[in-house]
Amino acid sequence: MKPDFIEELRWRGMVHDMTPGTEEQLKKEITAGYIGFDPTAKSLHIGNLATIMLLVHFQRAGHKPVALVGGATGMIGDPSFKAAERKLLDEETLRENQSGIKKQLEQFLDFDSGENSAIVLNNYDWFKNFGFLEFLRDNGKHISVNYMLAKDSVKKRLETGISFTEFAYQLLQGYDFYHLYANHSVKIQMGGSDQWGNITTGTEYIRRKAQGEAYALTAPLVTKADGSKFGKSEGGNIWLDPEMTSPYQFYQFWLNCSDEDSKKLIRVFTLKSKEEIETLEKQHEEAPHLRTLQNALADDITKMVHGETELETAKKASKILFDKKATISDFDSLGEKTLLQVFETVPQKEINTPGEISYVDFLGEHIGDLIFKSKGEARRMIKEGGISINKEKITDGNAILDINPLSNKYYLIQKGRKNYFFVKII
Incomplete structure (x- = not known):
């Protein structure tokens, strides 16, 4: 029996908001839903991993996941809750980034499962054919400036200044939802809670232009227990690309999470059942020094992102590094590549x-x-x-x-x- 998508997200703490009728739609039929990924780097990072897990749960519940790479919108940059305008990327860099992201998404989603097979699309494929005047004439009229100004993501930037380019971003994302609705029967868009304004612009766009009904769902942004942003280390973002963050450093990041953070993170970033997680929590409470939650978290996510071989290598390296009885032959057994990964952050x-x-x-x-x-x-x-x-x-x-x-x-x-x-x- 397939899990109920919304119920699965609820017990994991992964529902922040959703539009009325979303749950009923998902219970009624197999539904196509999408999440957008901006190609601002050649790799996704663990901040993106939380939304990837939304698509993973969506597919496990029997629905059809659509991953949208923003080849066009990535040329502009989303202003949502950003303090300043982002640097625009050239087309060659964007294409390289898109290729890397698509390859990473294929690690998590099943693209050959029949009716609910995942697909990856690129919004540059439809925006490249639009003329400026054509887009304004046929699409800009469906969303009013008053509606766009009312969004929190725009309001916050009005104090420091926002260019027309960034202001128009939500209109482009709204059109994305409409295009996917009209051409791929996509009825729900998901994302982090900071995307609520952009996503609901899409549901409004579909209502006005197509007299259709579409839905929105957001998950809470993952933060640490102290309220600070999750997903960065002293060296910056924790990337999914092993050349940007080594499997060893990736493994260590999760292993070093606090007890309080681990209770939340193991729900968001693993596919362990509620019963399995509650058992791990009980074991952790009985012997906190064994760091049962952190070990389970690090094992699961490293295996999911980098595979069994890299996980075992990372665990072996960790054991040797912190073993007082380790010898020179133990370190030599790691091989030069892993040895350099282990010590890449030391002087x-x-x-x-x-x-x-x-x-x-x-x-x-x-x-x-x-x-x-x-x-x-x-x-x-x-x-x-x-x-x-x-x-x-x-x-x-x-x-x-x-x-x-x-x-x-x-x-x-x-x-x-x-x-x-x-x-x-x-």
Whole structure:
């Protein structure tokens, strides 16, 4: 038996608002619904993943998901709750971004399941044929300026200024909904709560131009327990593209979520059942130090986005990194690519082959001030037992450097318990 879409979203905390009649429409028949994705980067990020999960649940409930890549609207930029106008992208960059996004969406949705197979469309395919005067004449007249000005997303920007280009964005998105309604029988548009104004412009557009009935549903924007924006790390966005955010860093991001955040995130970002999640929550409460929720969350999402092999590699790397008994052979077993991913955020330096040199000279002079400001400081730290190179404790600062580099070219230096440094030999 297929799950009820709205009920599934409710217990997961994924319903923010919806227009009257939405639930009745979805119970009545298989319905096509869409979500738009702006191609502002060549990859989607985990902020987009929340809306992707809406489409995943939509298809699991037996409905037809439509992913719309905004090849045309991406040239303008959505002003919704943005402080300033976005930089416009050129056509070549947009095409590259669209290709990357489409490939990522195919990881989550079934495009070969018969009646409710997913499809990906690009609004540039219909907007490219429109002349400016033709669009204004045939479509602009259906939505009044008063209606557009009343939207919160526009009101907030009137204080700082909004160009006509961005002001017209909701009209273009409204036309998208109409086009999909007329040509693909799409009756519902979904998105984050910040898209409510744009989405309801589409339902109004369909009512006025086609005398039709369409529906809107939004999910809450995912925030942290402290109210701050979710989905960024110190290095910026957490991307779905493994070249932009490595599988290891992706896995670690979820693993480091707080207990309170994890309770919400595991509902939004995994397909675990209510019973499974409640069992995990109980286990977590009984032994919080085991971080049961975080481990389940990180495992599920990393596997979904990057696959089983990359998940196992990320888990192996994590275990080795935090294992006090790990040896140089353990790190070498990761392979150079994973090794670099693990330490991509730690302070690094490239040096020439050290040659015959003491540990004190190597740490306090040869690699500059990466770790120590002087040889005396390095000598004191070695004497106190606080330095390891490639997981081997250094006890004699005057001894000659006699440790083989990882992958024949890297030294991993650990200062104290938590401070790591990475040196590459060139």
